[in-house]
Amino acid sequence: MSTTRPLLVHGGTVVPMTAAGEARVADVLVRDGRIAAVGCGLPADGAARLDATDALVLPGFVQAHVHVVQSLARHRAEGRPLLAWLGERIWPYEAALQEHEIAAAARLGIAELLAGGTTAALDMGTTHGQDAIFLAAEELGIRLTSGKCHMDVGDGAPRRLLEDTDASLAAAEALGERWHGACGGRLRYAVAPRFVLSCSDELLHGAVALARRHGYLLHTHASENPDETRAVRARTGAGNVAALAHAGITGPDAVLAHCIHLDDEEFALLARDRTGVAHCPGANLKLASGIADLPRMLAGGVRVGLGADGPPCNNRLSVFHEMALAGTIHNLAHGAGAVDPWTVLEMATWRGAELLGLERVGRLEPGWKADLVVLGCSSWAMEPVADPAAMVVFGGGIEAVRHVVVDGRPVVADGALVSVDGAALRREARAAAAAIAARLGWS
Numbered sequence: 548m549s550t551t552r553p554l555l556v557h558g559g560t561v562v563p564m565t566a567a568g569e570a571r572v573a574d575v576l577v578r579d580g581r582i583a584a585v586g587c588g589l590p591a592d593g594a595a596r597l598d599a600t601d602a603l604v605l606p607g608f609v610q611a612h613v614h615v616v617q618s619l620a621r622h623r624a625e626g627r628p629l630l631a632w633l634g635e636r637i638w639p640y641e642a643a644l645q646e647h648e649i650a651a652a653a654r655l656g657i658a659e660l661l662a663g664g665t666t667a668a669l670d671m672g673t674t675h676g677q678d679a680i681f682l683a684a685e686e687l688g689i690r691l692t693s694g695k696c697h698m699d700v701g702d703g704a705p706r707r708l709l710e711d712t713d714a715s716l717a718a719a720e721a722l723g724e725r726w727h728g729a730c731g732g733r734l735r736y737a738v739a740p741r742f743v744l745s746c747s748d749e750l751l752h753g754a755v756a757l758a759r760r761h762g763y764l765l766h767t768h769a770s771e772n773p774d775e776t777r778a779v780r781a782r783t784g785a786g787n788v789a790a791l792a793h794a795g796i797t798g799p800d801a802v803l804a805h806c807i808h809l810d811d812e813e814f815a816l817l818a819r820d821r822t823g824v825a826h827c828p829g830a831n832l833k834l835a836s837g838i839a840d841l842p843r844m845l846a847g848g849v850r851v852g853l854g855a856d857g858p859p860c861n862n863r864l865s866v867f868h869e870m871a872l873a874g875t876i877h878n879l880a881h882g883a884g885a886v887d888p889w890t891v892l893e894m895a896t897w898r899g900a901e902l903l904g905l906e907r908v909g910r911l912e913p914g915w916k917a918d919l920v921v922l923g924c925s926s927w928a929m930e931p932v933a934d935p936a937a938m939v940v941f942g943g944g945i946e947a948v949r950h951v952v953v954d955g956r957p958v959v960a961d962g963a964l965v966s967v968d969g970a971a972l973r974r975e976a977r978a979a980a981a982a983i984a985a986r987l988g989w990s
């Protein structure tokens with residue numbers, strides 16, 4: 548919980564995400580890390596003020612699947628489908644990462660998320676150096692659920708990424724004890740077996756036991772690519788989501804990224820078990836993985852959030868990019884208006900927060916956590932002012948982000964990061980990325 552002075556976000560149009568279509572001119576008073584009141588003429592003596600004139604005030608955006616540790620490989624892994632992308636670029640990159648480079652990658656990724664209005668994210672690390680990711684989240688102020696990645700089998704994976712099963716799980720347990728609930732609950736731990744093809748049955752079962760023993764989220768990838776799904780079927784005799792369910796990775800405490808290539812039974816499984824799905828249309832298009840059937844999932848009652856996935860497969864961590872895609876690409880299969888923009892906004896706010904198990908995050912209501920974003924309406928594509936969801940989902944972009952607040956504390960003010968020097972952070976990232984590319988022989 549924040550102990551900073553009260554905060555008044557004044558003069559804006561509040562979109563509280565309590566009901567589709569709801570928006571009104573109001574101030575937001577923040578006290579002790581929570582929304583104290585939403586209304587006009589609020590008593591705000593002694594409060595710091597954030598100007599929301601000519602702006603929309605929304606809950607901070609939530610992304611349900613990212614990899615900030617991959618940030619230094621951005622623009623360096625082009626033109627490959629998933630398994631080649633992993634084997635030729637991403638795994639060698641992750642294996643080469645030293646701790647100070649993991650810190651630089653995490654700082655770049657988290658800075659980008661915050662500057663783009665994403666206040667909470669579910670993140671997957673790599674097999675080592677996870678503390679540096681949490682330290683970066685602590686410093687920059689994001690609400691981050693993250694965990695080291697587990698891999699103990701798999702063709703083509705570098706030796707450094709393949710861990711002893713018990714040692715890998717023990718490392719996760721120690722990390723969870725260090726970080727779950729840190730920073731007043733802003734940081735949380737998630738157990739993250741990479742995907743079925745990287746994990747022995749023993750590792751999958753151990754990951755489930757560890758997560759359930761401590762109440763941690765389970766986070767993995769599923770059914771992203773047809774080659775991956777075929778290989779999973781060859782090994783397990785089942786579809787990817789079904790295989791994960793058989794291992795116990797199913798239910799409201801599990802988040803599966805992608806879920807593109809599903810059979811009827813798997814759609815039903817996701818809904819029945821209330822398993823979370825992270826829809827990542829930007830990465831799915833980039834890697835030519837396919838298009839997840841979001842309208843079918845929503846109609847079937849599946850819980851879905853949005854995620855940008857990794858910087859090298861997108862190549863941005865902008866929730867606006869994912870929202871615009873989620874609101875448009877499904878028109879191809881289902882017709883115009885397949886997913887309405889209010890539903891997209893819900894996935895990017897409270898529905899995403901529910902997936903992450905975050906309580907009272909994702910709406911602007913008294914008593915809810917004070918995670919919010921102020922979006923200026925003067926960027927070209929936001930004009931002229933009309934339905935807020937259409938403006939944000941189809942016309943919004945990171946250039947609209949004016950202020951960002953997490954846990955009642957401003958982390959972006961007038962477009963600039965509050966707690967770090969953005970220019971220095973970028974210089975650090977460039978130098979680290981160049982050093983890694985040189986070591987890996989990337990031109």
Ligand SMILES: [Zn+2]
Pocket residue numbers: 612613614768804856857
């Ligand atoms: Zn991913």
